[in-house]
Amino acid sequence: MIDHRRQDASPSADRLDQEIWDRARRFTPARISLTRSGASLATAPLLEFRLAHAIARDAVHAALEVADLRRALEGLGLPILTVPSAAQSRRDYLLRPDLGRRLSSEGADALAPHAGSYDLVFVLADGLSATAIARHALPLLQQALPLVQARKWRLAPLVIVERGRVGIGDRIANLLGARAVVVLIGERPGLSAPDSLGLYMTWQPGPGTTDADRNCISNVRPAGLSYADAAYRLTYLLQQMFAVGHSGVRLKDNSSDSALPSQAALNLSNLESPSRS
């Protein structure tokens, strides 16, 4: 437990300030009013920061436990395929975004027998947080699949990708013969959110597809956008996509104007242009 008192505060002012800061902290998860010693951070908040960073680092480097994930997903009633990207290692994956967007040749071979004519394929990629997929893929799909199935869309097998980036879903959709792809991917972990899941939707992806052709739902996790809300928005956007025949910046999400802004951070870290504006 952290003691938030500034160490050089006088006792009476300190008590009043303490109440004010306790109130202020209800409005933001930011690390405000940290205990100070001299000019520097006191030991308690120092260690708390270091622990948060350790959790995020472990999330980045964690390998996806594919067997566990497959077992968990079995109850959904869809066939499950597992394919590695062209990135051979975590280090490769971090340094070579292009490899994470490409299927390995054995991955392409594994998909070939399942080629068909589908409306939609769900791809589950570890991305930058296997923790996010391990925690949130199943509960999200449990909410989303009934909504999707109610619309009679033909679903391809679920595809699990190791060391995958968003773009790998394009190739998977092509190989399987799916009209649209939804990539569930672990987002870049922040200190306060090491397990944030992103959903990227693309209509009829092809070689010319860019990030501007995708729609994104970000920050899916119990402390962020709830599974139910994410599943609802996902289905809403897919329905729009099927109706108008395109995806991306021209497709606007008006599914729930009031609820959205407070929930969805603009975390586009899985895309290729990490500009801050």
Next chain:
Amino acid sequence: MYSATIGGHRYTFDTLATLMAKATPLRSGDVLAGLAAGSAQERVAAQYALADLPLRTFLSDAVVPYESDEVTRLIIDSHDAGAFATVAHLTVGGFRDWLLSDDATSDALAAIRPGVTPEMVAAVSKLCRLQDLLTIAAKCHVVTRFRTTIGLPGRLSVRLQPNHPSDDPAGIAASIMDGLLLGAGDAVIGINPASDSPERTHQLLCLLEEIRLKLELPAQSCVLSHVTTTLELIRRGSPVDLVFQSIGGTEATNRSFGIDLALLAEAHAAGQSLRRGTIGNNLMYFETGQGSALSAEAHHGVDQQTLEARAYAVARHFDPLLVNTVVGFIGPEYLFDGKQIIRAGLEDHFCGKLLGLPMGCDVCYTNHAEADQDDMDVLLTLLANAGVNFVMGVPGADDIMLGYQSTSFHDVLAVRELVGRRPAPEFEAWLERQGLLNPQRNIRPASLPGTMRKMLAG
């Protein structure tokens, strides 16, 4: 064709861009682009060849074609031959020697600014060790003004960055109060909005304006929206102090950001027309960062550090208040680890200062980079010694909206005391009026000043 012979082996470099890229100290983004030297020896061979290159080569041999790139045209067309005369006879290696020499005083360095190009300063930075990057940059003083004076010798300013994942006004205000108490905000109070909607941006601008007026704060504010959003808000009468935009070093990079020079000029003029600065009217706030051109597939086969320096030519054209290189935000595929981030931050600061820009640095990293707060301590301390104009102040160094780590209010407080740097004079006087300075004139908030307490209590 450029060449150098090392140990009996002749290394050749077909173009100036290739020579520059191969001479660049190792970083992952140049490897990703396929531009990096193939071996450590090839890199040094390229540095030998670069050291012998006359500086004036850069005026006739453009790394990005003049005909197809408006940034190149800006660089060439605005070059001042008179200012260049002092160093016109030098090679790149000779330029390094001159920059380190006692002849290169602060005044001499200021005098050559209009005569040096981004490619010249990028080239010389590739020959420099970190110590050179510090020593030379520390002689360059670039002072800008709006409501505070930023960049004076002996001063270090802070951008207070109170971001919130859903732009909650009360949450943002709480982070601002925490930062002000700890002496942050004298460069700018600048929010990265979670949403780029004009309405939201307007609300945030009004929040910042209210805080500034109620606290009688000598500071400027900014919501870091796209320049088109800001332009629209200026027309609608929102209280816009600074005009923000991310910029890059090629026309195509800027196009990927949805801007060009004409749009920036329009926004600059619109900002100027408001006349909101009290002691000066530098009002553009630019952010840059190595790797953005490659990320936008707009790099023309030029290394990321040279392109970063070219972005400063864009910035320089608009007399900015602040230029911030967001060095470690882009990720490990461009700057892999602490070592690469530290070098890049110092290169950017050096190049910007030589070109006459008010350089600040977001000393930062993402969780998938091989870096931690120790690396940030190194870069922050080096930059403070090099005379950086400003750095970031983020609550607890944890940006909960953008999901990366920067420098905290405490980090800057400690480094100001360690290196002997004070806040901007107008802001320091405000801190004193609020009773936030101790007898040694260090920032030591004992309790909340009444005005701030009232605001926080809501």
